[in-house]
Amino acid sequence: MPTNNNQFERLRCIKRIDQTTDASTFEFEHLEQTPFEFQAGQFLTFEINHYNNLLYRAYSICSSPEKPNSVTVAIKRVPGGKVSNYLLDNLKAGHALPAMAPAGQFTQEANKTTKNLLLMSAGSGITPCLAIAQDSLDKNLDVNIHFIHSARISDDVIMASLLTELAIKHDNFRLTLILEKSDNAEHFEGRLDSPLFTQLVPDTNEQTIFICGPSLYMKSVEEIVSATDFNMEYFHKESFVPEAKAGEPVFSDINHQITFPALDKQFMANDQQTLLDAMQGAGIKVPYSCKSGICGACKCKVSGDVVSSSSEALTAEQIELGYVLSCSTKANSDLIVEL
Ligand code: FES
Structure with missing residues (x-):
């Protein structure tokens, strides 16, 4: 390939x-x-x-x-x-x-955390939360983990046996499953709402939330949590889905020249157009995934002046070296670009 x-x-x-x-x-x-x-x-x-x-x-x-x-x-x-x-x-x-190479900022290392971790997920959003749980337990970190996962039915829970095993093995790992339909009295039936959140998390003090799941689920949980006295500096979310689809950009009269030395190419980019769109328009194949400044797939190195709306997926070192996320960056001068 x-x-x-x-x-x-x-x-x-x-x-x-x-x-x-x-x-x-x-x-x-x-x-x-x-x-x-x-x-x-x-x-x-x-x-x-x-x-x-x-x-x-x-x-x-x-x-x-x-x-x-x-x-x-x-x-x-x-x-x-x-x-x-x-x-x-x-x-x-x-x-x-x-x-x-692995990338992303949805980690304990990159965020403010406390010793009480609320790992909240729905659907395949379980995956990064499961990694955080296993890593903390494997390293014997001094943490209390409450893993709250939402699914339609128990058969839809990905890696259910691993979750159960962690709950059996570790006193500091508590598992709560919220299922739309459940025939097991151990699980909660319905959807996560304010009363259930308060029941599950009576004390929001000193808690850290890592949440991943479909955007509607995350939006709803964020509203529930922000209505409590939870300190939102400790609310960390992961999403690979853009929150809103941007419409077609309205081009201005200002264009900048983009030079791509590796491919011996030059083309013009409008200052209202993302660098990713401009490169694709010029026939340059650039990796991309989320198109919303989250995944880091579209990063490239630029010399010149740019306006970026996100650098979330870049390390401080990459930013220092001149890397930008091309899906979230517009040219503000002529640029030299490398992948
Ligand atoms: S495509 Fe994901 S950050 Fe640009």
């Missing part, structure tokens, strides 16, 4: 487990079997050759950095989801895929 640039390394799928009727986990190792370096909560951006179209998608790692010889991601079927459904239909042990 061809790759666009050297940001990618090839990973081999070594195990596939079908977890539910519509979700599977895939374990990967480096082709050279070197260990992975990552933080719990980070994601991998894969390059997928989808019928000769290169597409990019970010999937959170659900395994622990304390077991660095492989990484596991979970993929859930989504109605109309091109890439996830393609991978579920085709990816098997033995196949190799290009992927970017």
